[in-house]
Structure formats: C-alpha cells, structure tokens
C-alpha cells in the first residue's frame with residue numbers, strides 16, 4: 266500500500282472492501298468540522314500508539330458509552346449504530362447479557378484447560394439443539410477468524426485433501442489462512458505467498474457478474490462452482506458466506522446447486538455465518554432460508570452478546586474424527602464468562618421475538634428503499650434479508666457505475682444527523698441495526714438516509 270514513488274497520497278485503488286477507508290478527504294473534512302480539541306487530542310494519542318491500518322487507526326471519533334441501538338461520543342453526541350461490527354443483535358449493554366456476565370465473573374471467571382464448566386456445556390448443547398441437521402458437535406474459539414481456521418483444518422483431515430474453493434470479494438477473517446480463502450485485495454495484496462490450492466470463483470453479485478447475467482442472477486455462478494470442483498477433482502471444501510455482508514443475497518436455488526455439487530465431488534461445504542447467523546436475517550441461521558445444511562457452520566460476533574469475543578464451529582456429528590490431534594487449542598476455548606454471555610444472548614433472541622422483528626422491519630425497510638429508488642436516480646437498488654440491508658448508489662443507472670464519492674458523502678452527512686453505518690465495496694450503504702430496534706427508530710434512520718441522499722443528489 267505504500268507508494269513506491271514516494272507520493273504523499275497512498276494508493277488505495279482496488280481496495281474497496283469491508284468498510285470505508287480512513288484515508289479519504291471526506292474523513293478529514295468531517296474531523297475538521299466536528300471534532301473538538303479534547304477528542305482530537307485522544308485521536309492523536311490513539312494514532313501515536315496503535316499501528317495504523319486503513320480500516321481502523323487513525324480513527325474517526327472516540328466513544329464513551331453505548332446502550333441499546335446507540336453509541337455516544339466524548340462530546341455527548343448519540344448515533345444510532347447501524348454498523349456495530351455485527352456484534353449487536355441484542356443491542357448494546359443488554360441487561361440480561363450484562364447480568365449474566367456479572368454473575369459469572371463472581372463465580373468462575375476462567376476455566377483452566379483440562380476442565381470444563383457448566384456455561385460452556387450448556388451453550389454447546391443449546392447450539393447443537395438449535396442448529397439445522399446433524400450439526401451437533403461444537404468447538405468454541407475466541408474469534409471468527411480462528412474458528413474459520415479450525416474448519417479449514419478439519420476439512421483437510423476429513424477429506425485428506427487441501428484445496429478450497431471460495432469467493433472473490435469474500436471475507437473470512439484477517440489471519441493468513443483466512444485471507445487465503447478470503448477475496449479482498451485490501452487484506453491479500455502485498456502479503457506474499459498465501460495458502461496453496463485456494464481457488465476463487467465469482468460471488469453471486471448480479472451487478473458485477475462476469476457471466477453477465479444482468480440484474481437477475483441466472484445461477485451460472487453457482488454452476489461454475491461445480492465446473493471448478495470437477496476440473497480440480499480433489500477439492501476439500503467450498504468455503505463461503507451464506508449471504509455476503511455487502512450484502513449479496515444469493516437467489517433461492519443457489520445453495521442447493523452448490524450443496525449437490527459438493528456431494529457429487531466429495532467436497533465439504535463450510536458456511537461462514539459469523540456476522541449474520543443468530544437472527545440478523547430473520548432466521549436463527551441464514552442457511553435455513555435456503556433449505557440446505559452445510560457440513561460445517563461457523564458463527565461468532567453476536568454470539569458474545571456484543572460484549573465478549575466468542576465464535577463457534579458447528580460440525581456434522583460424524584466429523585468428530587480428530588481425537589488424537591488439535592483443531593483449536595485456544596486459551597479461551599471454554600471461557601465461562603463468554604459462554605454465559607452466549608447463553609443470555611440466545612435467550613434474548615428466542616424470548617424477545619427478535620427474529621420476527623428482523624423479518625418484519627427488514628421487509629418494511631426494503632419497501633422504503635424501493636420508493637427511494639423510484640425518486641432518486643442515484644439509488645441503483647436495495648437488497649437485503651431481515652436486518653441486513655444495502656442501498657447501492659450508482660453514478661449511472663444503465664452502466665451501474667459505482668457512485669463511491671456520493672456514498673461517502675451520504676455516510677458523513679448521516680453521521681451529522683445521528684446515524685452511523687458503513688459503506689462497503691465503495692458504493693453500498695450497508696445498514697445492520699440491532700434486532701431490538703423499534704419501527705419508529707427504523708423509520709427515523711431511513712428518513713435520515715433519504716434526506717442525505719436527497720441532499721447529495723441535489724449538490
């Protein structure tokens with residue numbers, strides 16, 4: 266990323282990715298206009314001590330508290346958090362989660378290896394009961410990336426093969442193994458040799474489909490996965506996000522085609538639902554929308570209730586095949602506090618009707634986004650599932666050229682009005698609120714989005 270010519274401006278072309286980059290002039294302007302000297306001093310201190318990277322440090326602002334759907338900055342401004350790193354399904358500071366954590370801290374705050382504990386056993390049992398099919402075996406990890414690594418290892422042992430097929434533009438975490446199967450330049454470029462045998466195929470993204478399917482996915486991308494499985498002949502696993510955070514929402518038949526292809530070619534199917542499993546799409550697990558069961562399912566993020574780092578690999582019962590080896594071995598594997606948070610989170614999701622809320626408000630939001638599309642040529646379209654929502658901004662409705670500059674301007678204008686969300690792939694306003702959000706709050710947020718699109722369109 267460093268410019269070898271020594272220019273001051275870093276070259277970030279082709280780095281459209283997970284989130285908005287911190288190197289943009291819009292970011293600089295926002296800081297100049299909205300940050301007071303005290304906040305600026307803390308931001309400078311942060312930049313002084315943290316290694317810099319374009320999706321975090323230097324940071325935008327300093328937070329001092331969060332509650333429900335809101336985060337609050339040092340200057341006392343509150344923002345609806347429609348980003349939340351996708352950890353906040355049950356809202357920030359959820360009382361049930363906090364009480365469970367406090368109680369567990371007083372009882373058993375850590376569990377030394379060789380021992381187990383009741384919260385860990387209860388959480389593993391509950392996940393096995395909830396998961397579709399026979400995904401009855403569980404391994405916890407302190408983060409999604411490490412859980413993906415465990416799944417890759419298990420696939421190698423189970424199949425005696427090492428190759429994978431995964432999607433361009435996907436994200437599975439930031440470690441070397443995860444970026445090898447991931448498909449984003451910002452994580453891969455300049456890193457030297459990645460894992461061998463990691464084939465990539467196009468994601469189900471009709472707007473930029475190399476098979477030129479038009480605006481409607483023709484499922485050729487799904488059939489191409491089988492083509493590669495056949496040509497390679499010895500693929501261990503297809504690894505993919507069931508739905509992509511951008512979001513890309515594959516059409517109904519997509520996963521059935523890939524599931525059947527994996528079965529025909531002896532490959533395992535590993536689905537990554539780290540950000541969107543546990544209710545965001547309106548079902549507990551996203552693969553339930555597609556009527557298929559993967560061989561391994563990876564969840565994380567919100568599993569820790571928006572407080573604790575916790576992820577889990579859920580594997581087919583008959584994949585319990587490495588008793589003499591080690592797949593995980595992470596220090597916090599059975600952390601009782603994280604597991605207590607996980608149990609409280611699942612209780613909230615089930616008992617507070619949060620999946621239903623995600624379904625109903627997601628459909629409502631998509632209808633409103635459709636109306637925005639009719640009013641503003643810049644809105645190329647809306648897509649989503651439950652409370653995973655995206656609004657694609659285009660510079661030209663025909664060519665669907667991305668309106669990246671406009672997307673950033675909308676994002677920073679929305680911050681001024683109290684709404685925080687991220688821009689993915691440069692031009693998609695990505696909205697992922699807590700599932701606890703009310704209809705009135707959702708409407709207020711969509712009003713802000715629309716006002717900002719109107720203002721930027723008119724500028």
Ligand SMILES: Cc1ncc(COP(=O)(O)O)c(C=O)c1O
Nearest residue numbers: 408409410436437438537539540
């Ligand atoms: C789809 C997906 N997979 C994996 C990860 C990595 O999870 P973690 O940051 O907990 O390691 C993320 C994180 O954003 C993700 O969105």
